[in-house]
Amino acid sequence: MIETISLGRDFKVRGAVVPAVHDLTFRVEAGEFVGCLGPNGAGKSTTIKMLTGILTPTRGRALVAGLDPARQRKALARRIGVVFGQRTTLWWDLPLRDSFELVRLLYKVDRDRFGARLAELTEVLELGPFLKTPVRQLSLGQRMRGDITAALLHDPEVLVLDEPTIGLDVVAKGEVRSFLARLNAERGTTVLLTTHDLGDVERLCRRVLLIDHGRLAFDGSVAQLRALVPGQESIEDVVAHLYLSSTPAVPRTPRRTPDADPPTVTA
Template sequence: MIELDGAGRSFKVRRRVVHAVRDLSFTVSPGEFVGYLGPNGAGKSTTIKMLCGILTPTSGRVRVAGLDPSRRRTTLARRIGVVFGQRTTLWWDLPLTDSFELIRHLYKVDRATFRSRLDELAETLDLGTFMRTPVRQLSLGQRMRGDLTAALLHAPDVLVLDEPTIGLDVVSKASIRDFLRRLNAEQGTTVLLTTHDLGDIERLCRRVMLIDHGRLAFDGTLDDLMATAPEQSSLEEVVTRLYTGAAPAQ
């Protein structure tokens, strides 16, 4: 905190420690599709960054695909895919196809495997009409499909999604949700999804975790989550109750 006197002559700084994530423990098994919820500032992004090796926890132990993310970040990058809905991993001024080619080199994917994988993803995500369009000219829905493709070109075991449907129209959301559902069901890709769009949770996730003030407030099935509130409550009402502490944490 910074304090300033009325005349603007002096100030003093008071520091306090804020634990973004504290005493947080969970395990996600191979093939699960898990929703990771929480209000703004709850610790979701910090968790994701620790799982990806961007941040190093001050205590405790993190393992993703059997690897310590902060110590084996390069190796881990070949085992996971990450999509941040509000940021792109694509090259802004390059055509989409050129971004994919650069990603092939970064992940050292052989050309035959890359071609086969890209053809499959391009057909599934309907990229054909804008593959040669610069990323900066793509709509949000098109860019999101491009980012998903980029995250999956190296066939990762784990896919981490941070707000993948933010700002998308109804049709684009439905398309991406259907793709993610089939990816998990048919290829067994483990998916951890953070989102404020509860439609994503209802349509995709069998398990839900809720974090608040850096601590795990709920971990269970979607049915378990709904059971924490009176009957006939909507998912939005249930989650709001948990966010505000009106329902008991499990």
């Protein structure tokens, strides 16, 4: 469903070439819920932007739902949903319901199909009380539920989430997590999640990709990740230990296989 092959992206900064992503190769199968971790500047957001067609790779290639994001961006937009936690896709001065109607027109969603999908999402995400509220008057948690709804109105096969719970309180965060878990389990939506909130990863993801200095440093389960640093119960402490001791990158583990033993890293 998502595949990268030797994917790389460079930027020019003051005349110098700065590589942000190096030789990134991984595959996410249909129906997986995968977390993508890494410190600020590791290359996570650059990777997400290449997978969604916002950035063109410098080298290598990516395929999402069988499409090349850089060359088939318009076709891909109909197959995926994207949520950037720090940037809304909603219209700031319009009521939430009107923002959803504009999304329907942009994606050319049949009105009956749109009505049924919106009714379902409104019930599950409890949007009813503020559908007529201008987006600028919504709380952060309400707006985030609105952004997730907008990303799902065209019923995408793949959902890409970049920091979807950033800034949310405990209650709002729990509601968003619960919904995403149900979406993946009941509808089989493939989800790729990038986050600094490791609680999201522990509660939602069955698999973790660790990116360090633009390279894939780990690909495995949460249990395998925890096993990299014996004696640490908290996944947050494990990840912090790995990055603090990595020079220049966390040692890369073998590609994950269903029956493989937990990979080992000398910290």
